[in-house]
Amino acid sequence: SDNPFEEMKDLQQTGTVDEYITTSEYVSSQVGRLPEEQYLGYFMGGLKTDIRLRVRTMNPRSRVQAMKIARDIETEMRGSLLPRVSAGGPRNWKGSGSGGYGLSWKTGSGSQHNPGSTRVGNGYTNYSAG
Template identity: 60%
Template structure:
């Protein structure tokens, strides 16, 4: 009887480990779906189209626009999926970038602010499909201005959002340091005029 109990406990332990793995996979999938949803919402805003992201029980993601919802309700088959929408948007608004976005990602450099750098980076990364997080972080890091890159690298961000936030914070900090060196206060008044407040 004792052996049976031990065997059952062993099986329960294996089941628990399997359930934990499945839970982690579901969380990763949910995170990926959230990223897709955020991208879709951003594209919808830019295009002026109302959309919704739906996930079937099989895990397939589909996009529904006002037009596809009307055709679904009327019984017509639209067949619009996330992949079809993504490809159509890239063809329509991606221009020449559709050719080799990896090349452009590797040569993209920050020329002005971090926010202005993120926009083309996001556009290009959306054109290459599922880009591993580490690879995205590498592209992002390599394109940052050197003074920002050094500080962000020390902070060791683990996600896209964390890296973007850190880069923006470092940029703001560097701007404040530059202003202090030039003697400009936060309200834009030159502090080196010899007057004390």
């Protein structure tokens, strides 16, 4: 339509959030200056329902915030729908098997091994991780 306001009001997300943002930004550039709440309202109104409901719970104050939240939600939703492709996970962490971190804990002062001495607590009093 020739009326950018009408176009903006009728704008609906059909593809990805990014595609919708691009179109929304283009149309809003045709409209000119509007109050932020109005831009936000138009943007929110065109989002897919499941995304819109979740964005709304985050209570975005601006269109830019709403866009960022919508992107994050879409990414999260995609992640839970698609099989996760893991890049090796924690196995790739440096130092996990290199014997650093607190592996040389002392098992006590030795006195607990003397027969007849009273053990304090559970015998693990020196196992402090830091």
